[in-house]
Amino acid sequence: xxxxxxxxxxxxxxxxxxxxxxxxxxxxxxxxxxxxxxxxxxxxxxxxxxxxxxxxxxxxxxxxxxxxxxxxxxxxxxxxxxxxxxxxxxxxxxxxxxxxxxxxxxxxxxxxxxxxxxxxxxxxxxxxxxxxxxxxxxxxxxxxxxxxxxxxxxxxxxxxxxxxxxxxxxxxxxxxxxxxxxxxxxxxxxxxxxxxxxxxxxxxxxxxxxxxxxxxxxxxxxxxxxxxxxxxxxxxxxxxxxxxxxxxxxxxxxxxxxxxxxxxxxxxxxxxxxxxxxxxxxxxxxxxxxxxxxxxxxxxxxxxxxxxxxxxxxxxxxxxxxxxxxxxxxxxxxxxxxxxxxxxxxxxxxxxxxxxx
Amino acid sequence: xxxxxxxxxxxxxxxxxxxxxxxxxxxxxxxxxxxxxxxxxxxxxxxxxxxxxxxxxxxxxxxxxxxxxxxxxxxxxxxxxxxxxxxxxxxxxxxxxxxxxxxxxxxxxxxxxxxxxxxxxxxxxxxxxxxxxxxxxxxxxxxxxxxxxxxxxxxxxxxxxxxxxxxxxxxxxxxxxxxxxxxxxxxxxxxxxxxxxxxxxxxxxxxxxxxxxxxxxxxxxxxxxxxxxxxxxxxxxxxxxxxxxxxxxxxxxxxxxxxxxxxxxxxxxxxxxxxxxxxxxxxxxxxxxxxxxxxxxxxxxxxxxxxxxxxxxxxxxxxxxxxxxxxxxxxxxxxxxxxxxxxxxxxxxxxxxxxxxxxxxxxxxxxxxxxxxxxxxxxxxxxxxxxxxxxxxxxxxxxxxxxxxxxxxxxxxxxxxxxxxxxxxxxxxxxxxxxx
Numbered sequence: 073x074x075x076x077x078x079x080x081x082x083x084x085x086x087x088x089x090x091x092x093x094x095x096x097x098x099x100x101x102x103x104x105x106x107x108x109x110x111x112x113x114x115x116x117x118x119x120x121x122x123x124x125x126x127x128x129x130x131x132x133x134x135x136x137x138x139x140x141x142x143x144x145x146x147x148x149x150x151x152x153x154x155x156x157x158x159x160x161x162x163x164x165x166x167x168x169x170x171x172x173x174x175x176x177x178x179x180x181x182x183x184x185x186x187x188x189x190x191x192x193x194x195x196x197x198x199x200x201x202x203x204x205x206x207x208x209x210x211x212x213x214x215x216x217x218x219x220x221x222x223x224x225x226x227x228x229x230x231x232x233x234x235x236x237x238x239x240x241x242x243x244x245x246x247x248x249x250x251x252x253x254x255x256x257x258x259x260x261x262x263x264x265x266x267x268x269x270x271x272x273x274x275x276x277x278x279x280x281x282x283x284x285x286x287x288x289x290x291x292x293x294x295x296x297x298x299x300x301x302x303x304x305x306x307x308x309x310x311x312x313x314x315x316x317x318x319x320x321x322x323x324x325x326x327x328x329x330x331x332x333x334x335x336x337x338x339x340x341x342x343x344x345x346x347x348x349x350x351x352x353x354x355x356x357x358x359x360x361x362x363x364x365x366x367x368x369x370x371x372x373x374x375x376x377x378x379x380x381x382x383x384x385x386x387x388x389x390x391x392x393x394x395x396x397x398x399x400x401x402x403x404x405x406x407x408x409x410x411x412x413x414x415x416x417x418x419x420x421x422x423x424x425x426x427x428x429x
Numbered sequence: 430x431x432x433x434x435x436x437x438x439x440x441x442x443x444x445x446x447x448x449x450x451x452x453x454x455x456x457x458x459x460x461x462x463x464x465x466x467x468x469x470x471x472x473x474x475x476x477x478x479x480x481x482x483x484x485x486x487x488x489x490x491x492x493x494x495x496x497x498x499x500x501x502x503x504x505x506x507x508x509x510x511x512x513x514x515x516x517x518x519x520x521x522x523x524x525x526x527x528x529x530x531x532x533x534x535x536x537x538x539x540x541x542x543x544x545x546x547x548x549x550x551x552x553x554x555x556x557x558x559x560x561x562x563x564x565x566x567x568x569x570x571x572x573x574x575x576x577x578x579x580x581x582x583x584x585x586x587x588x589x590x591x592x593x594x595x596x597x598x599x600x601x602x603x604x605x606x607x608x609x610x611x612x613x614x615x616x617x618x619x620x621x622x623x624x625x626x627x628x629x630x631x632x633x634x635x636x637x638x639x640x641x642x643x644x645x646x647x648x649x650x651x652x653x654x655x656x657x658x659x660x661x662x663x664x665x666x667x668x669x670x671x672x673x674x675x676x677x678x679x680x681x682x683x684x685x686x687x688x689x690x691x692x693x694x695x696x697x698x699x700x701x702x703x704x705x706x707x708x709x710x711x712x713x714x715x716x717x718x719x720x721x722x723x724x725x726x727x728x729x730x731x732x733x734x735x736x737x738x739x740x741x742x743x744x745x746x747x748x749x750x751x752x753x754x755x756x757x758x759x760x761x762x763x764x765x766x767x768x769x770x771x772x773x774x775x776x777x778x779x780x781x782x783x784x785x786x787x788x789x790x791x792x793x794x795x796x797x798x799x800x801x802x803x804x805x806x807x808x809x810x811x812x813x814x815x816x817x818x819x820x821x822x823x824x825x826x827x828x829x830x831x832x833x834x835x836x837x838x839x840x841x842x843x844x845x846x847x848x849x850x851x852x853x854x855x856x857x858x859x860x861x862x863x864x865x
Binding site: 077078079080081082083084085086087088089090091092093096097100101103104105106107116124126130131132133134135136137138139140141142144145147148153154155156157158159161163166182183184185186198199200201202203204205206207208209210211212214215218219221222225245246247248249250251279282283284285310312318323324325326328336338339340341342343345347357359360361381382383414415 | 436468471501548573576587602617625628666673738750770809
């Protein structure tokens, strides 16, 4: 550190307006309509008649100076020098001259980046940090996403799905990856293993006890030292105790599994926003390619692609055809674990004679 | 690598011939697998960084530790306390836990590997010049690895030690960037591309985003709240920022007059796609049966029953558009799983006009009321939505001084087990509000 500390300039969130493409500045709040001329390209037309073409490309999310300069060089040479990032870490390079679109796409593809992710495609997977940087991950995130996007490459660069597919991965049950049409999340299957020698020094015990959603953790004296104990019958293996108390190790090389969830969406379009629901569990956490998880994701995507109507999201589709048909079409096993037993579970049970045969 | 690039010097699979870092690469057979396949590989990116002179050895060891995680299926980072002068949060400190038999780090060069969270510009817009400048600073003071963006919306500058954290911050802070939030504080906000490029925008997302976040900048930099608090802004009910599931306070643009219909464009859409397509994909998909296609291929809309779901506007982008009387719906208490399960945001304000400076002031005041009440009444590590779950929506509304509204519920009460001694008073309040 320097000798005389410098006080920070608390400027907060920078004004995005200063970095807007001139056409976006000029037509701010005055756009008329948009089209998708081809996968990965959006054409927005302003009320003034101006156009802006956005070319969307998939990235590895973690970029170094080489990738940043490579993509910025393309944006400078073939685009207009402006870049926008989507919430799913896709990059968009925008131009106002339609003649620039094809050369821009060619340059991006030549550099090895896929153009796509618009409309009814499988867009980039939103993900967390995993083993690269997180302190509580049960799996990796960048690796799972790279392995899956290799498998789903064609579905990124084409628009052949009934509607958009948002996939998310989360490397613990806190679920930072978010809700997805398909979510691949860690599911711990065994209670935490406690290193009693470390608990007294490393944990604020009352807050660990308070953190447990099912009151399975109690203070206890172990080997003459203050520690904690877990009622293993009550424990739901959520891992909430691990972040404030690392000696309560929840991750396990064998029993930390993956689970797959389906039907989450945040858009209000057609149906109200929905949470994703469990469809498969016990999936091995199997680096570096996670083939078992990839196979289930592809099975679900294929069933959705074949059976859903245009504009139906996975959640809309399952609501229409019903869960029994979903398990029939995907050939995934239906188990007692699919029946919710948490607070308010009765709302998720079938209280009607509505049955399809 | 699957294919030989045609232009290896300008390709994402390029690796320089000269390795300037002094430490030899560890064997990484698992990670090497992730260099195959068509999707751009973060592993190749890490290897490129590991060949750099400055911080190259740090990334060599990072690759070693990551490979170790792939072998043992466990993570090896622990948190700690690192911040820059004047702030209490914004850095994600990481120290390796992976020790050898001598209790010294197995991968010593990355024994400290902190992430610096930086707030992106509202709407995630950049010029190439800005991106290059940030990247240059990070190559000077850190590993060079940047994630655009983390799930809270921050630009994540991944990998540096404690000392360089301050240098990097000083550098970028001087040219206009500020840290985001980490810990129990107001967090970095997010807003969709909105009015900058989208005809469906019903609000000035960038303005709302900056107004809310920057109003609470002290609560972001000096964490002292029960837990995290997030603002997210979407310009329309498509909610591209996922505010309803991920924000404690979600601001979603909407309108309250009639949707706009260009009947000539409707006719040409029907002529182009056919009546069956329009009936199957637009008319019958309306969740409230508010649409009807006339025999003359014009569209009539029952606007009183339209719930502004956006579906028909999404399909017929040229023919249909949002109304003129624009504003926002505000929802409260959305969050992810820990600890009582996912909670969807609940409607708090069905419609708020955001036109004048007074309107924006009202929005800020509402956010202040909410955060103050939650800071007073939330338990440690309790999100705002969880507090509402514990105390009930009505107590929360009374705490922040907002009246009940039938738009707040999906259905009215089903349980008769409730004391209603003050029914008359409450009914009077409603009648007075209706009259006044």
